[in-house]
Amino acid sequence: MNDSFEKLKEIFGHFPGIGPRQAERFAYFLLGRDNGYIEELKALLSTLKKDVIQCSECMRYFAKKNNIALCSICSDPNRNTEVLMLVAKDNDLITVEKSGAFSGRYFVLGGLIPILEKVVEKRIRLFQLKNLIERNIQIKEVILALSATHEGENTGDIVEKAIKEINSTIKVSRLGRGLSTGLEIEYSDSDTIKEALNNKK
Amino acid sequence: MNDSFEKLKEIFGHFPGIGPRQAERFAYFLLGRDNGYIEELKALLSTLKKDVIQCSECMRYFAKKNNIALCSICSDPNRNTEVLMLVAKDNDLITVEKSGAFSGRYFVLGGLIPILEKVVEKRIRLFQLKNLIERNIQIKEVILALSATHEGENTGDIVEKAIKEINSTIKVSRLGRGLSTGLEIEYSDSDTIKEALNNKK
Amino acid sequence: MNDSFEKLKEIFGHFPGIGPRQAERFAYFLLGRDNGYIEELKALLSTLKKDVIQCSECMRYFAKKNNIALCSICSDPNRNTEVLMLVAKDNDLITVEKSGAFSGRYFVLGGLIPILEKVVEKRIRLFQLKNLIERNIQIKEVILALSATHEGENTGDIVEKAIKEINSTIKVSRLGRGLSTGLEIEYSDSDTIKEALNNKK
Amino acid sequence: MNDSFEKLKEIFGHFPGIGPRQAERFAYFLLGRDNGYIEELKALLSTLKKDVIQCSECMRYFAKKNNIALCSICSDPNRNTEVLMLVAKDNDLITVEKSGAFSGRYFVLGGLIPILEKVVEKRIRLFQLKNLIERNIQIKEVILALSATHEGENTGDIVEKAIKEINSTIKVSRLGRGLSTGLEIEYSDSDTIKEALNNKK
Numbered sequence: 001m002n003d004s005f006e007k008l009k010e011i012f013g014h015f016p017g018i019g020p021r022q023a024e025r026f027a028y029f030l031l032g033r034d035n036g037y038i039e040e041l042k043a044l045l046s047t048l049k050k051d052v053i054q055c056s057e058c059m060r061y062f063a064k065k066n067n068i069a070l071c072s073i074c075s076d077p078n079r080n081t082e083v084l085m086l087v088a089k090d091n092d093l094i095t096v097e098k099s100g101a102f103s104g105r106y107f108v109l110g111g112l113i114p115i116l117e118k119v120v121e122k123r124i125r126l127f128q129l130k131n132l133i134e135r136n137i138q139i140k141e142v143i144l145a146l147s148a149t150h151e152g153e154n155t156g157d158i159v160e161k162a163i164k165e166i167n168s169t170i171k172v173s174r175l176g177r178g179l180s181t182g183l184e185i186e187y188s189d190s191d192t193i194k195e196a197l198n199n200k201k
Numbered sequence: 202m203n204d205s206f207e208k209l210k211e212i213f214g215h216f217p218g219i220g221p222r223q224a225e226r227f228a229y230f231l232l233g234r235d236n237g238y239i240e241e242l243k244a245l246l247s248t249l250k251k252d253v254i255q256c257s258e259c260m261r262y263f264a265k266k267n268n269i270a271l272c273s274i275c276s277d278p279n280r281n282t283e284v285l286m287l288v289a290k291d292n293d294l295i296t297v298e299k300s301g302a303f304s305g306r307y308f309v310l311g312g313l314i315p316i317l318e319k320v321v322e323k324r325i326r327l328f329q330l331k332n333l334i335e336r337n338i339q340i341k342e343v344i345l346a347l348s349a350t351h352e353g354e355n356t357g358d359i360v361e362k363a364i365k366e367i368n369s370t371i372k373v374s375r376l377g378r379g380l381s382t383g384l385e386i387e388y389s390d391s392d393t394i395k396e397a398l399n400n401k402k
Numbered sequence: 403m404n405d406s407f408e409k410l411k412e413i414f415g416h417f418p419g420i421g422p423r424q425a426e427r428f429a430y431f432l433l434g435r436d437n438g439y440i441e442e443l444k445a446l447l448s449t450l451k452k453d454v455i456q457c458s459e460c461m462r463y464f465a466k467k468n469n470i471a472l473c474s475i476c477s478d479p480n481r482n483t484e485v486l487m488l489v490a491k492d493n494d495l496i497t498v499e500k501s502g503a504f505s506g507r508y509f510v511l512g513g514l515i516p517i518l519e520k521v522v523e524k525r526i527r528l529f530q531l532k533n534l535i536e537r538n539i540q541i542k543e544v545i546l547a548l549s550a551t552h553e554g555e556n557t558g559d560i561v562e563k564a565i566k567e568i569n570s571t572i573k574v575s576r577l578g579r580g581l582s583t584g585l586e587i588e589y590s591d592s593d594t595i596k597e598a599l600n601n602k603k
Numbered sequence: 604m605n606d607s608f609e610k611l612k613e614i615f616g617h618f619p620g621i622g623p624r625q626a627e628r629f630a631y632f633l634l635g636r637d638n639g640y641i642e643e644l645k646a647l648l649s650t651l652k653k654d655v656i657q658c659s660e661c662m663r664y665f666a667k668k669n670n671i672a673l674c675s676i677c678s679d680p681n682r683n684t685e686v687l688m689l690v691a692k693d694n695d696l697i698t699v700e701k702s703g704a705f706s707g708r709y710f711v712l713g714g715l716i717p718i719l720e721k722v723v724e725k726r727i728r729l730f731q732l733k734n735l736i737e738r739n740i741q742i743k744e745v746i747l748a749l750s751a752t753h754e755g756e757n758t759g760d761i762v763e764k765a766i767k768e769i770n771s772t773i774k775v776s777r778l779g780r781g782l783s784t785g786l787e788i789e790y791s792d793s794d795t796i797k798e799a800l801n802n803k804k
Binding site: 350382 | 596
């Protein structure tokens with residue numbers, strides 16, 4: 001097939017959770033759409049970034065309205081501004097927000113840092129995070145709400161160090177480890193058992 | 202989120218094999234790309250349909266070159282023009298071609314017809330197929346290479362009837378049913394057993 | 403744990419489809435049953451082989467009744483005695499019988515022969531099969547209803563050779579290969595496509 | 604098939620994780636074994652319960668040796684006798700023990716109590732547990748190490764109430780809830796997020 005087809009396949013192959021075979025199906029699928037469909041898709045891609053802006057505080061994406069630069073959470077006067085929760089992705093923020101368990105503010109790191117990555121700024125918004133913490137002197141606690149994976153822990157270590165360098169009095173905490181809903185003891189790993197025992201209540 | 206985001210989610214949700222959750226991840230994934238990435242994607246979508254054309258005979262997509270309207274198979278003088286194989290999708294044609302077992306020509310129907318669909322022209326290229334058969338009077342046999350599913354059988358019945366109305370002397374055959382590679386007797390359904398017995402050799 | 407526990411785990415680990423982890427769960431499960439349960443299980447194991455006998459013709463297992471040595475199929479005068487179907491397991495016979503597509507008699511080989519196995523008699527009832535064919539001179543065709551796997555094909559080759567050595571006029575056929583119910587063209591392998599083309603009808 | 608076969612299928616169908624289809628395969632598998640195999644299996648079933656005894660304290664099973672009634676953990680003078688961990692199954696005890704995180708003693712309840720079960724004594728060793736707690740007045744804390752499921756929580760509630768009725772000064776704690784190893788924020792449920800926030804550290 002031609003270059004556009006092959007390059008499109010390659011791009012789709014980097015979409016989250018998509019392998020080469022499904023990427024090829026996507027490319028054929030688009031080939032089979034009419035020009036109107038393709039033009040609509042292109043138009044949506046154009047407006048996506050125009051109609052959506054990043055909150056200047058938490059860096060999450062939200063629908064642009066009246067040139068307001070702050071998202072609904074960062075502009076909400078009832079949120080606790082002393083506690084900041086760091087999440088990796090916009091989706092993670094939504095998951096935590098749905099739980100209704102957190103009333104502070106967020107910051108979206110934009111990713112996680114793989115173990116061997118040297119240039120952490122390529123992966124997460126470290127500069128913006130430092131800037132946010134320097135500006136918001138009322139912050140007393142930062143909660144790292146990162147996945148319980150090697151990447152999540154690595155990212156937590158790096159971010160915690162960076163925060164402490166700016167202000168060593170800020171408390172940096174992490175989401176508790178333990179049994180997640182539905183987990184059976186028999187299928188738990190030793191780390192989870194240890195943490196669950198430490199967090200017994 | 203804004204309209205573009207929601208519409209894009211909806212469009213991705215109709216990509217083959219994609220559900221609403223993954224569609225949302227795609228939309229967030231694109232939000233996080235820089236403008237250059239989005240522009241490249243848009244450019245590829247534009248050129249995809251420009252650089253790729255549909256073969257005027259078999260209707261499959263191929264890379265445009267020197268304004269030739271026929272794909273490499275339809276323009277190959279060594280292919281047997283007396284046998285035409287009907288497939289549902291471009292991918293199916295590639296699967297059959299990889300097997301090396303077929304030396305005739307193809308026609309890509311563009312889909313399958315669900316059981317209750319009344320307007321079959323919406324689903325498959327019936328008009329182009331009829332036209333092809335009328336023009337190519339040398340065709341002696343049409344092989345229906347359709348999936349062994351209800352939709353595949355329904356499509357086969359409809360297409361066979363349409364071909365017979367044009368030229369009742371054309372032989373219409375279907376791919377043999379039986380044990381596919383790896384299938385164990387214990388897990389075979391009665392239809393497969395019956396067909397495999399009919400096709401014993 | 404003690405020897406009985408470990409040996410029982412090992413035995414359960416050789417049950418069809420059971421790995422070491424589930425084998426251990428079985429052993430603990432039995433430990434937790436009361437003596438009555440264990441005694442019932444032992445009694446059933448004792449009577450299983452006493453109440454069930456192997457048909458002296460087809461070698462399948464059936465419920466003993468009035469000291470009749472033939473199963474319901476082998477003693478049925480309406481079955482076609484000129485066609486013999488070879489299957490690997492009792493379950494395969496039941497699957498074919500359910501399809502209603504076969505009216506001849508069966509022989510249960512008792513297994514399949516792995517590619518590198520030298521002593522085929524250890525794996526299948528070759529001696530009994532030869533004997534059956536020598537005794538039943540009315541047999542005109544033997545259908546090999548074996549799984550479409552390497553083991554199935556290897557077993558077919560070995561059995562076919564053995565039959566031909568006894569009586570070269572017996573026709574030996576195999577279940578047809580092709581698309582099994584539900585198979586989509588896109589996900590078919592080249593062998594299946596080839597065979598399905600050979601068996602087109 | 605005969606009664607023994609059908610009853611054996613039924614019994615295998617109640618083995619942990621086994622459905623009717625696999626239960627039938629087990630029964631056929633045993634039919635195909637020789638008498639020696641069946642006799643060995645029966646002998647192992649006989650010795651299993653003879654060679655293995657239940658610890659008179661924790662109720663777990665262990666290899667009988669020199670008529671000692673206590674398992675290696677319950678007879679170990681270095682274990683902390685002030686903390687008792689309740690687990691549902693022997694396997695759970697082994698999982699916790701492998702983690703190396705617990706140095707107290709155990710009690711194996713023998714199961715979990717479904718939500719609507721009225722007669723809890725049928726499901727767990729409540730009588731033995733109460734007896735153990737009455738005898739061991741040094742116990743200061745009982746840790747409920749039960750699966751993070753509805754059954755696990757129901758069982759925990761019932762057991763906690765029973766313990767408090769005997770001795771209201773005993774602290775009853777439960778394994779901490781939170782992110783288990785490998786869990787990603789995006790795929791966490793609201794309960795897990797809430798508990799992980801409560802257990803942040």
